Amino acid sequence: MALSSKIREFHEKREKLLLGGGEQTVEKQKAMGKRTARERISALLDEGSFTEYDLFVKHVAHDFDMGDKSLPGDGVITGTGTIDGSPVAVFAQDFTVAGGSLGLMHSRKITKIMDHALKMRMPLIGINDSGGARIQEGVNSLAGYGEIFFRNTLSSGVIPQISVILGPCAGGAVYSPALTDFVFVVDNISKMFITGPEVIKTVLGEEISMEDLGGARVHSEISGNAHFFAGSEEECFAQIKKLIGFIPRNNTEKAGVLTSAEPLTAHEIDGIVPDDPTLPYDVRDVIKAVADNSDFFEVMENFAGSIVIGFGRIEGRTAGFVANQPLEMAGVLDVDSSDKAARFIRFCDAFNIPVITFVDIPGYLPGADQEHAGLIRHGAKILYSYSEATVPKITVILRKAYGGGYIAMGSRHLRADFVFAWPAAEIAVMGPEGAANIIFRKEIMSSADPEETRRQKIEEYRKKFANPYVAASRGYIDAVIEPSETRKFIAHSLKVSENKEIQLPPKKHGLPPF
Ligand code: HXC
Numbered sequence: 001m002a003l004s005s006k007i008r009e010f011h012e013k014r015e016k017l018l019l020g021g022g023e024q025t026v027e028k029q030k031a032m033g034k035r036t037a038r039e040r041i042s043a044l045l046d047e048g049s050f051t052e053y054d055l056f057v058k059h060v061a062h063d064f065d066m067g068d069k070s071l072p073g074d075g076v077i078t079g080t081g082t083i084d085g086s087p088v089a090v091f092a093q094d095f096t097v098a099g100g101s102l103g104l105m106h107s108r109k110i111t112k113i114m115d116h117a118l119k120m121r122m123p124l125i126g127i128n129d130s131g132g133a134r135i136q137e138g139v140n141s142l143a144g145y146g147e148i149f150f151r152n153t154l155s156s157g158v159i160p161q162i163s164v165i166l167g168p169c170a171g172g173a174v175y176s177p178a179l180t181d182f183v184f185v186v187d188n189i190s191k192m193f194i195t196g197p198e199v200i201k202t203v204l205g206e207e208i209s210m211e212d213l214g215g216a217r218v219h220s221e222i223s224g225n226a227h228f229f230a231g232s233e234e235e236c237f238a239q240i241k242k243l244i245g246f247i248p249r250n251n252t253e254k255a256g257v258l259t260s261a262e263p264l265t266a267h268e269i270d271g272i273v274p275d276d277p278t279l280p281y282d283v284r285d286v287i288k289a290v291a292d293n294s295d296f297f298e299v300m301e302n303f304a305g306s307i308v309i310g311f312g313r314i315e316g317r318t319a320g321f322v323a324n325q326p327l328e329m330a331g332v333l334d335v336d337s338s339d340k341a342a343r344f345i346r347f348c349d350a351f352n353i354p355v356i357t358f359v360d361i362p363g364y365l366p367g368a369d370q371e372h373a374g375l376i377r378h379g380a381k382i383l384y385s386y387s388e389a390t391v392p393k394i395t396v397i398l399r400k401a402y403g404g405g406y407i408a409m410g411s412r413h414l415r416a417d418f419v420f421a422w423p424a425a426e427i428a429v430m431g432p433e434g435a436a437n438i439i440f441r442k443e444i445m446s447s448a449d450p451e452e453t454r455r456q457k458i459e460e461y462r463k464k465f466a467n468p469y470v471a472a473s474r475g476y477i478d479a480v481i482e483p484s485e486t487r488k489f490i491a492h493s494l495k496v497s498e499n500k501e502i503q504l505p506p507k508k509h510g511l512p513p514f
Pocket of ligand 1: 097098099100101130131132133134135136142145146168170171172173196
């Protein structure tokens with residue numbers, strides 16, 4: 001055969017494979033408001049940067065007429081490319097080919113690109129759109145999932161791992177995304193669940209739609225499985241690109257530095273926090289007043305709202321922000337907000353991102369519901385995460401810092417490197433009202449005017465303890481600063497802690513309470 005005919009043959013073969021499951025299935029995919037796997041990769045990566053591998057991989061199953069099926073690429077597209085010039089490894093399941101179901105060779109394509117990502121120390125982005133384990137391939141499919149989960153775990157804390165749910169992600173398939181660092185979902189498109197509506201109906205006799213069971217909103221607002229919610233695939237890809245811009249490629253590097261960064265005057269810091277400790281405000285305004293260009297990229301925006309987490313930059317360098325949110329349940333720590341903050345702090349620590357904490361917390365949420373839901377176990381995670389984190393840790397106490405909340409929120413005692421407090425900070429075992437009622441109970445009860453005595457005692461307590469000066473006198477905080485000085489103090493702290501180095505005691509691994 002002449003070379004030109006060989007090239008022609010290659011072109012023909014390739015063109016056929018690039019069509020995926022064919023016109024009909026592609027149309028069905030589009031009718032569901034979904035892009036094809038290839039379109040998704042093109043939309044996500046820098047133009048022309050995608051290099052595909054294993055296009056010619058074929059499935060090896062023969063049972064149930066599988067031998068006769070072509071299954072282009074075995075239902076998954078894998079390769080490498082760049083996002084804003086930074087290398088990433090990608091896989092995208094192709095629902096138009098056997099419903100993107102995972103058979104042996106499909107899983108081998110995924111594990112091969114995962115191995116590349118780990119070896120080359122670059123982020124891995126997995127686009128999930130699949131009916132799950134390929135039923136015809138039996139245990140080979142299950143083995144494939146096991147191999148993926150194992151690699152997710154090995155890569156954890158070494159390279160950032162991102163999961164994008166752009167279709168069904170059912171059964172055990174959900175555990176790969178669950179093992180990764182960030183899960184992106186899109187309204188009306190993402191569906192994630194262990195057992196589907198059919199099984200639920202059979203076993204429990206209950207009817208539920210896929211959307212109500214495990215749609216994008218469910219995982220962004222209720223279960224906490226998703227970190228980013230988007231209204232469209234396009235918005236989702238923009239979010240992924242933004243995230244990639246904030247984080248380093250691996251755990252041996254720091255995130256890239258962006259130049260030209262000044263805070264917008266629109267986010268003036270004075271006046272955000274009301275003097276009255278019972279009045280709420282949006283702590284995101286404080287973060288925006290401090291972050292470069294007021295650019296705050298919030299993570300898990302719609303879940304466990306009493307804490308706010310996300311990325312921003314200070315003088316061009318990425319920082320992770322953790323802040324109590326007085327707008328929601330006065331900013332308490334509960335089961336979910338403890339989990340949310342703890343995992344984020346561990347991500348920042350693994351990837352050399354300093355943690356900046358803003359404190360305004362009345363304490364852990366009281367009540368039988370929370371106690372029974374494991375507040376002790378979950379609440380301990382945040383203590384663990386702050387304590388083990390060796391990245392620079394800077395804490396600013398804005399207003400209330402009561403009880404366990406004071407300790408948990410990046411206190412000096414958990415080895416914050418710098419702790420600052422605003423003049424209105426109240427650092428105490430509990431709020432003045434609760435404290436006065438307990439320690440002055442006898443005096444209040446025996447007084448001729450209990451209400452007046454209570455008021456006096458509350459005031460007495462407030463004067464003595466509800467201020468930053470007792471903590472400052474012990475060196476628990478490093479400086480009392482004016483709100484307008486916050487960005488300056490944080491920027492300086494980051495600068496002087498650039499070469500921070502501490503060693504934890506040698507161990508195989510710790511045992512966080514998860
Ligand atoms: C083989 C599958 C498949 C699967 C879908 N297909 N899922 N083939 N194995 N798991 C095929 C269909 O037969 C069909 O092929 C094509 O993909 C498109 O599927 P449709 O059903 O037509 O699409 P749709 O109506 O959009 O429904 C999508 C779906 C449904 C909701 C995902 O297909 C479904 O329920 N699939 C089964 C889901 C499931 O139970 N998976 C196993 C989970 S257990 P044709 O040739 O007709 O076009 C699991 C265990 C993993 O994953 C454990 C790891 C630890």
